[in-house]
Amino acid sequence: MGSVWRGRHLVEGVDVAVKVLTRDGSEAPDVLAAFRSEVRAVARLRHPNVVWVLDHGTVDEDAASASGGELRAGTPYLAMELADGSLSSRVGHCAWPELRATLLALLDALAHAHARGVIHRDLKPG
Template sequence: MLSSEVVLSGRYRLDERVATGGMGDVWRASDLILGRQVAVKVLLPALVSDPDFIARFRAEARIMAALRHPGIVQVFDCGEDDLPDGGRADYLVMEFVAGEPLSKRIEAAGRLDVAETMSIVAQAAAALNAAHRGGIVHRDVKPGNLLVRPNGTLVLTDFGIARSDLVGQLTAAGSVLGTASYISPEQATGGVATH
């Protein structure tokens, strides 16, 4: 079981769990070598036991690391480590984005004004366009995966169920993953989500 102060691969100290999702937990962490704050996504133990999933996960991490856009979370590293309790952790290291999920911003405000809404839509569209040009379809765009920095800039996160033209889909063929309120009709019917 992971807890704060665990150090992965002798480098990434987990400081605080900041989110939990269907694939694992995201931690605010410290990169002890470069002396910077990062986000570390640690996969669920059930996913770690599937070698095909891990191979696709690492291939997708390599492709994501090659994407460069201010509206897409930057991937720095991925790896695995044995834990003190005998378990194993497979993880992805990303930039830490200071801000809040759009879902919390909407919840607090009730609704956003037109100017802020249009800014968010334009920024999300630009990030998705950059991912599409890189051959990646996110497949889980929703307010919880859009982080808004204090200055109003937006960052698209959580490419956990993304599909890549170069790697294929991260999920098993024929399975439907995503958030029901936000998935595309293609995904809902078991089809292939495209750009």
């Protein structure tokens, strides 16, 4: 449905993950509706183990030009707090108590999302 870019939020001054619909997706009404629904769902989650939505909107002409043809002006985007690293690098060689604490924190975040009707359809190891 989209690609994720690393960017910098100019107002907040922090690195962000920017999810942008693909060119094809931005033209399909059902994909566009699903993306907008995702933005609304993720934006209402407030939990210490869930990345925060910092911004959303549409790609402007300057960003589209700077992307070398990868992005098209008017395409929706979602800018979220950047979570660097991976779960496997974080817990790869840790002791069971640390691994258990990390997994419980992850499950707590999922429970928070599920309690609000948000289902994460893109969980993957690593």
